[in-house]
Amino acid sequence: MKKKDIITIQIEDVAFPNKAFGFVDGEKVVVKNGIPGQTVQAQIIKKRSSGIEARQQTVLEHSPLERQDGVCSHYTLCGGCTYQPLRHEEELKLKERQVKRLLEQEKINVKSWEGIVPAPSETAYRNKCEFSFGDEEKNGDLALGMRKRMSHYEVVSLKDCNIIDKDYLKIIEGTLAFFQEKNVPFYHKLRHEGSLRHLVVRKGAATGEILVNLVTSSEVPFSAEEFKNMLLALPLCGTLCGILHSVNDSVADVVRSDEITTLYGRDYFVEKLFDLEFKVSVYSFFQTNTKGAEKLYAIVKDFAGNVSDKMVFDLYCGTGTIGQIMAEAGSKKVVGIELVEEAVSAANENASRNGLSNCTFIAGDVLQKVDELTDKPDLIIVDPPRDGIHPKAIGKIIDFAAPEIVYVSCKPTSLARDLVIFQQAGYKVERVKLMDMFPRTVHVESVCLLTKRC
Ligand SMILES: C[S@@+](CC[C@H](N)C(=O)[O-])C[C@H]1O[C@@H](n2cnc3c(N)ncnc32)[C@H](O)[C@@H]1O
Numbered sequence: 001m002k003k004k005d006i007i008t009i010q011i012e013d014v015a016f017p018n019k020a021f022g023f024v025d026g027e028k029v030v031v032k033n034g035i036p037g038q039t040v041q042a043q044i045i046k047k048r049s050s051g052i053e054a055r056q057q058t059v060l061e062h063s064p065l066e067r068q069d070g071v072c073s074h075y076t077l078c079g080g081c082t083y084q085p086l087r088h089e090e091e092l093k094l095k096e097r098q099v100k101r102l103l104e105q106e107k108i109n110v111k112s113w114e115g116i117v118p119a120p121s122e123t124a125y126r127n128k129c130e131f132s133f134g135d136e137e138k139n140g141d142l143a144l145g146m147r148k149r150m151s152h153y154e155v156v157s158l159k160d161c162n163i164i165d166k167d168y169l170k171i172i173e174g175t176l177a178f179f180q181e182k183n184v185p186f187y188h189k190l191r192h193e194g195s196l197r198h199l200v201v202r203k204g205a206a207t208g209e210i211l212v213n214l215v216t217s218s219e220v221p222f223s224a225e226e227f228k229n230m231l232l233a234l235p236l237c238g239t240l241c242g243i244l245h246s247v248n249d250s251v252a253d254v255v256r257s258d259e260i261t262t263l264y265g266r267d268y269f270v271e272k273l274f275d276l277e278f279k280v281s282v283y284s285f286f287q288t289n290t291k292g293a294e295k296l297y298a299i300v301k302d303f304a305g306n307v308s309d310k311m312v313f314d315l316y317c318g319t320g321t322i323g324q325i326m327a328e329a330g331s332k333k334v335v336g337i338e339l340v341e342e343a344v345s346a347a348n349e350n351a352s353r354n355g356l357s358n359c360t361f362i363a364g365d366v367l368q369k370v371d372e373l374t375d376k377p378d379l380i381i382v383d384p385p386r387d388g389i390h391p392k393a394i395g396k397i398i399d400f401a402a403p404e405i406v407y408v409s410c411k412p413t414s415l416a417r418d419l420v421i422f423q424q425a426g427y428k429v430e431r432v433k434l435m436d437m438f439p440r441t442v443h444v445e446s447v448c449l450l451t452k453r454c
Pocket residue numbers: 285286287316317318319320321322337338339340343364365366367383384385386410
């Protein structure tokens with residue numbers, strides 16, 4: 001086999017997150033977007049000592065594990081739901097296998113493996129989506145939706161999508177028609193010209209409140225007032241609680257803002273988890289599947305056990321959801337740390353809103369802020385971003401010598417790497433349970449209980 005060869009591979013399995021693999025002439029070949037049991041035609045793109053990589057060209061034979069219906073019309077183009085063709089029960093088995101394999105590879109000794117909890121709903125579960133403006137193909141019509149697979153510029157205009165509800169589609173459709181009619185160009189990342197960048201929509205699953213944030217460059221060749229009125233006239237099932245316009249002239253292709261104007265209503269939406277209320281501001285992290293988050297937090301609560309009179313740290317706390325659940329469950333005191341200042345203000349405000357006086361949330365980097373904590377924790381909960389915990393921060397967390405740590409992870413490769421360090425420091429991995437927060441996508445949440453008895 002050599003570069004550019006066309007080969008036929010039977011997909012044996014998929015390693016996290018999207019590394020389908022099979023064997024050709026006894027050699028392992030990795031190919032993206034494959035489903036176990038499929039036979040695909042692919043072209044070899046890399047051949048190195050570390051392995052062979054191929055790009056899928058076509059599916060020659062479908063897999064018996066594939067679903068018969070319910071795949072959206074954009075699947076082959078959209079970079080969103082990679083596992084969409086898999087039947088849901090097969091997706092759950094695959095995710096469980098992947099995490100188990102990663103922990104085994106790192107020699108993590110798990111005392112009790114407790115399986116995977118399915119999401120309450122496989123469809124329409126997202127409470128947040130960031131859509132991009134672009135063109136359908138080079139110099140084609142203005143498009144608004146998800147980036148195409150393996151493309152940095154082209155966008156699939158979403159007409160149907162399994163993981164968002166109908167209000168998102170109405171907002172996309174209305175917005176696209178509005179800007180197409182006015183001939184407003186999208187922002188071209190390479191040329192740094194044009195206007196439209198992103199449309200962020202957040203919708204509370206429990207409250208139905210919808211927050212829309214239009215992100216453009218400072219070139220604004222349209223009336224923001226007309227844009228607002230167009231949105232307010234849409235026949236939505238939920239209620240628009242805020243329409244924002246953010247200006248972002250940065251070169252990086254990320255949703256952030258130099259300046260935000262509230263065109264209508266307020267700059268946050270309210271969501272409920274269990275019987276607690278959370279104000280979520282536009283750039284604050286909040287779990288993107290509300291009903292799934294309740295299941296995830298139920299696992300955290302179970303692993304934390306009886307927290308009465310315990311001192312709890314909630315590290316990487318976002319808007320303080322986990323910390324407040326612990327505070328409500330009777331913790332003596334909860335201290336949370338979070339990088340995003342507006343998430344911390346929201347967390348403190350949310351705690352008062354929920355009548356909880358036993359928790360405090362601090363803004364800053366966990367790596368530095370833990371040095372300022374003087375309490376001795378009985379339980380530390382960590383829920384870091386995808387990259388996991390900074391190695392130096394892990395050292396500081398270990399130094400607290402908390403008898404119990406609950407590690408919530410949204411990326412199993414980072415989790416496996418971090419668990420090695422906790423294990424070397426004497427922590428035992430007592431329990432591991434997975435939660436399928438993001439059905440049809442490659443993502444999965446893992447919750448681990450680590451204990452150290454002195
Ligand atoms: C996966 S989220 C978890 C949030 C929260 N526990 C929840 O369930 O909603 C990770 C959070 O860590 C924050 N973060 C990222 N890097 C950080 C750092 N170095 N120090 C503190 N917080 C950080 C992010 O802003 C984000 O809110």
